[in-house]
Amino acid sequence: MVSLVRAELRKLLGLPTAWVGLVLGTLMAPAVVLLNAPYTRRAITAGTLTDTSDLGLRDLGIGLIGPMVLGVVVVSSEYTSTSQNAPGARQLTATLTAVPDRLRLLLAKTTALVLIVAAQAAVTAAATLTLTQVLHGEHAPVPAPARVAAAILYWTLTALLAYAITLITRNGIVPLALLIINSTVVSVSFLLSKVTDLAAYLPDIVGTRMFIRGTDFPVEIAPVTAGLVMTAWVAVLLAVGAVLFHRRDV
Amino acid sequence: MNTARAELRKLLTLPSLRLTALLTWTATLLLTYAYAAAESRGEPLGDAAALAPLGYTQAGFLVLGVLAAASEYQDGGQIHTTLLAMPRRLPLQAVKALALGAVTLPVAAATAATSTLPANGATWMPAATAYLTLTTLLGAAVAGVVRRAVPAVILLLGMYFIAGPLLRARPGSIAAAYLPDTAALNPSRGAAATIIWTLSALTLAALTFHRRDA
Numbered sequence: 438m439v440s441l442v443r444a445e446l447r448k449l450l451g452l453p454t455a456w457v458g459l460v461l462g463t464l465m466a467p468a469v470v471l472l473n474a475p476y477t478r479r480a481i482t483a484g485t486l487t488d489t490s491d492l493g494l495r496d497l498g499i500g501l502i503g504p505m506v507l508g509v510v511v512v513s514s515e516y517t518s519t520s521q522n523a524p525g526a527r528q529l530t531a532t533l534t535a536v537p538d539r540l541r542l543l544l545a546k547t548t549a550l551v552l553i554v555a556a557q558a559a560v561t562a563a564a565t566l567t568l569t570q571v572l573h574g575e576h577a578p579v580p581a582p583a584r585v586a587a588a589i590l591y592w593t594l595t596a597l598l599a600y601a602i603t604l605i606t607r608n609g610i611v612p613l614a615l616l617i618i619n620s621t622v623v624s625v626s627f628l629l630s631k632v633t634d635l636a637a638y639l640p641d642i643v644g645t646r647m648f649i650r651g652t653d654f655p656v657e658i659a660p661v662t663a664g665l666v667m668t669a670w671v672a673v674l675l676a677v678g679a680v681l682f683h684r685r686d687v
Numbered sequence: 688m689n690t691a692r693a694e695l696r697k698l699l700t701l702p703s704l705r706l707t708a709l710l711t712w713t714a715t716l717l718l719t720y721a722y723a724a725a726e727s728r729g730e731p732l733g734d735a736a737a738l739a740p741l742g743y744t745q746a747g748f749l750v751l752g753v754l755a756a757a758s759e760y761q762d763g764g765q766i767h768t769t770l771l772a773m774p775r776r777l778p779l780q781a782v783k784a785l786a787l788g789a790v791t792l793p794v795a796a797a798t799a800a801t802s803t804l805p806a807n808g809a810t811w812m813p814a815a816t817a818y819l820t821l822t823t824l825l826g827a828a829v830a831g832v833v834r835r836a837v838p839a840v841i842l843l844l845g846m847y848f849i850a851g852p853l854l855r856a857r858p859g860s861i862a863a864a865y866l867p868d869t870a871a872l873n874p875s876r877g878a879a880a881t882i883i884w885t886l887s888a889l890t891l892a893a894l895t896f897h898r899r900d901a
Contacts, residue, residue: 518762609837618746621848632721
């Protein structure tokens with residue numbers, strides 16, 4: 438199993454697109470904190486920004502494109518053809534020759550993805566929150582370790598969500614379009630939550646409730662419940678993806 | 688003329704393009720409904736309801752352009768056959784852009800009508816149609832340079848939905864007038880930027896296509 442995970446890690450880290458996700462995801466949030474520092478400081482002194490407990494943690498959402506890209510390419514790279522001159526030759530054929538047990542393969546892939554994304558999330562969270570402390574230390578309280586851990590969990594679950602959707606679609610474009618549009622400043626899920634309160638239980642909205650305390654949400658959900666709901670979404674989609682991956686032809 | 692007919696047939700027979708167009712139009716319909724529902728309950732969702740759904744579903748048009756251009760470079764390297772039949776690359780690239788524009792125009796018009804007409808924004812419809820068509824061409828140009836669908840989609844959607852909103856949201860920001868997607872919500876302010884971005888991307892794509900090995 439260890440060698441399987443090591444192989445999956447090497448494959449993932451050998452993809453140029455994965456590095457785009459790693460670099461973008463890690464740098465975006467700290468960069469935004471740095472660039473917005475003058476405005477944030479002015480808003481605090483002017484009194485327009487009174488609730489500073491989410492400062493820093495809220496900015497972490499911007500880097501989510503990283504885990505999304507990683508979750509998608511770890512699957513979609515297996516399905517893209519390896520050469521223009523050999524249509525139909527996919528990396529997945531070679532992978533399955535080496536590891537015919539498909540569920541073991543999925544387990545190894547999932548482990549590799551979780552390891553990389555959790556490491557990326559930890560580095561990003563540390564950088565973003567340290568930067569917030571350095572820039573706005575006198576106004577922003579140090580977030581509790583549990584909230585930081587919840588933010589890292591949110592990143593990991595988002596990557597797994599992208600991964601599960603890609604397992605179902607076998608194509609990277611649909612999940613990427615869906616997830617990136619939904620991670621924009623005013624997300625579609627947020628719009629839906631204005632139409633029906635049920636939208637508060639969509640994975641991306643409920644997930645942020647694990648670590649953000651802000652009050653612009655229609656339904657009050659406790660952090661632990663929020664974590665369980667998002668985990669349930671990911672578990673169901675992963676189960677569907679695993680069954681399809683197990684049953685379908687390459 | 689034969690080249691144009693060939694390019695049109697290639698575009699019209701790609702299942703992925705049909706699916707993308709259908710999904711984009713459906714998403715626009717749903718979002719328009721969401722905006723109308725919120726408006727009738729007396730709590731509008733912020734931006735002008737006539738154009739706001741298009742701000743999201745323009746992603747479908749970007750994907751449409753990317754898939755149209757990247758399909759030549761996928762399994763089997765169709766581009767080799769295309770170039771064998773039509774070796775003059777610059778005219779080929781021009782015909783490709785025109786064919787994609789012609790195919791996109793009705794889809795863009797239908798999507799723009801879906802979003803603008805129910806919100807009494809009929810005057811915005813021609814501008815929105817033109818914007819969506821130009822956005823498709825921009826997507827195709829970027830994919831023509833990148834040559835792979837997934838990285839091109841990451842680049843474009845990251846630019847339009849993550850970097851763009853961030854740059855515009857900064858107080859006192861002048862970026863709005865220079866971003867290609869400002870026109871989606873504010874046609875009078877961003878039109879020039881959209882046209883210039885699309886034309887430059889198309890020129891870049893044509894030059895790289897002319898110089899590079901296929």
